Amino acid sequence: MSQAISEADDRMTRQEVFAVAVCIFINMLDGFDVLVISFAGPAIAKAWNLAPAELGLLFSSGLAGMMLGSLFLAPLADRIGRRPVVLISLMLVSAGMLASSISNGLYVLAATRVISGLGIGAMLAGLTATVAEYTPERRRALAVSLLQTAYPVGAILGGMISAIMISQLGWRSVFVLGGVLPAMLIPVVFFALPESLAFLSSRQQPDGLARLNAARRRLGRSELGEMPPRTAGADRRAGSVLALLTPEYRRSTLLITFTYVMVMMTLYFALNWTPKVVVDAGLSEAVGIQASVLVNIGGVIGASIFGLLAVRYREVRTLRVYMLACIAGLVAFGMVDMHSALLWVAAFVMGCFLHGITIGLYTLLPRLYPAEVRSTGAGWAIGVGRLGAIVGPATAGYLFDSGFGAASVYALFALPVLLAFVAVSRIDDRPAHGRAVQSAQ
Incomplete structure (x- = not known):
């Protein structure tokens, strides 16, 4: 071969850094677009x-769209390329958000949220x-x-901006903003x-x-003189869901999908119910919102630290430590005196490790599949995981209605994280031939 594709250095060109930065900014907008309805x-x-x-x-319609996307x-x-799908997704998000801004009824708005969700999920x-x-x-x-840390950052910044815009310009204004920003990124993605x-x-x-x-x-x-070697059957597997269940990938697919369902169940329970639990403890709605924001701030910090640790210790080992700390954080939050300063410590710790786990799973996914089924594998793990996001909050509502207290419910929702710990511990995250990322760099 005239030139090896695996250039040994770890350097990234300025153009590659810019491309990654564009992707991070897009994901930040997604964080805003998902939670704008909240x-x-x-x-x-x-x-x-x-x-x-x-x-x-209205809350669930966007989530349903994300699952379908x-x-x-x-x-x-995996069939037509990453870039075309990003462009199509931006168009769907922009169209759905702008349509939401002019919707005139419940079901129309719900339908437009599904459209936006399709783009965000893809x-x-x-x-x-x-x-x-x-x-x-x-x-x-x-x-x-x-990349994934940008998601809660977008939610935090979006919440701050939305509070001002809604009070000054009305609720439709935030959907206009959520539609215009993705539209402005379409030419950036197309050309850059x-x-x-x-x-x-x-x-x-x-x-x-x-x-x-x-x-x-x-x-x-630099250019190559010939195409790099390819895995046998790559074209046939490209974008195939059935390829995820072949003997080569079946174990990883089942384990990572189960882990996603368990983690999403607990994550969306905490995100949806934490403000209400704080208010039910006798504190104001403002304090409930502040506790929720602190959960997300903890998540940003925890996810950033996860990335640094995973570089040295790999994803599975770091995930296991985070999951054990998350279990302790969930139990502690349910037991804490919410009228004390410990509320803020517990909210931060819970968010740090719970969001850290979620984002850690995103870092693990690309390692499990080769390029021809990587987006398919990620899409199905994330999509099926949304079932946990639906079941978790509903189950919590049933438990609270049945008379369970916060301490019991938060302890019960530590159990899915424990099951996720068992599953992720059985995943092999070592680079393997035919599974490692084919960087072609």
Whole structure:
């Protein structure tokens, strides 16, 4: 071969750093777009006189769209490329958000939230694969963790901006903002975000070498004299859900999907119910919101630290430590005196490790699959995991209605994390032939 594809250094070109930065910013916008309905929900309920169940429909419609996008749109990234799917996702998010801003009824708004969710669900999986493939092996866990950390950062900043905009301009204004920003990113992605080198290397097309070298030039890399070696059957497996259940990947697929369901169940329980639990303890709604924000701030810090630790100790080992700390944090939060300063400590610790686990799983996913099924594997793990996000809050509501106290409920929701600990401990995260990221760098 005229030039080895595995250039030994871990350096990233400026163009690659910029491409990763664009992906991180996109994910930050996703964090805002997902939670914008939570920010605008009280104002919408007041304007349209919605019952709690009707408001719940609006909350769940976006989540349903995200699940469908992860399951059925994300696999397209393994067939047509990461870049086209990111562009399609941005268009869906922008169209859905702008349509939400002019909706005139509950069901119309719910439908527009599904459209936005489709784009966000596809993008979450696609961006994870894209950033993993832009980044050298040694820095991959850190890069993917930074990508996913942008999600809660977007939620925090979005909440601050939304509070001002809704009070000054009304609830429709935040949907306009959520639609305009993704639209502005479409030309940036089109002109500045090349296709993933790993994806191009995994495809066997007549103009494959020309397309690969064109992308390499845009990323500041030297050209190759021939296509890199490919895994047998790569084209046949590309974007195939059934490929995830072949003997080579079945174990990893079942374990990572089960882990996602368990973690999402506890995460969305904590995100949805923590403000209400604080208020039910006799504190104000403002304190409940502040506790929720602190959970997310803890998550940003915890996820950033996870990325640094995973670079040295690998993902599974770091996840196991985080999961044990998360179990302790959940139990402690349920038992803490919420009228004391310990409330803030417990909220921070719980968010640090619970969000850290979630984002840690995103860093693990790209390691489990080769380029031709990476986005498919990520999409299905994330999409099926959304079932846990639906079941968790509903189960908590039943438990609270049945008379269980906060200490018991938070302790019970530590059990899914314990089961996730058992499952993730059985995942092999060592680089393996045919499974390691084909960086083509």
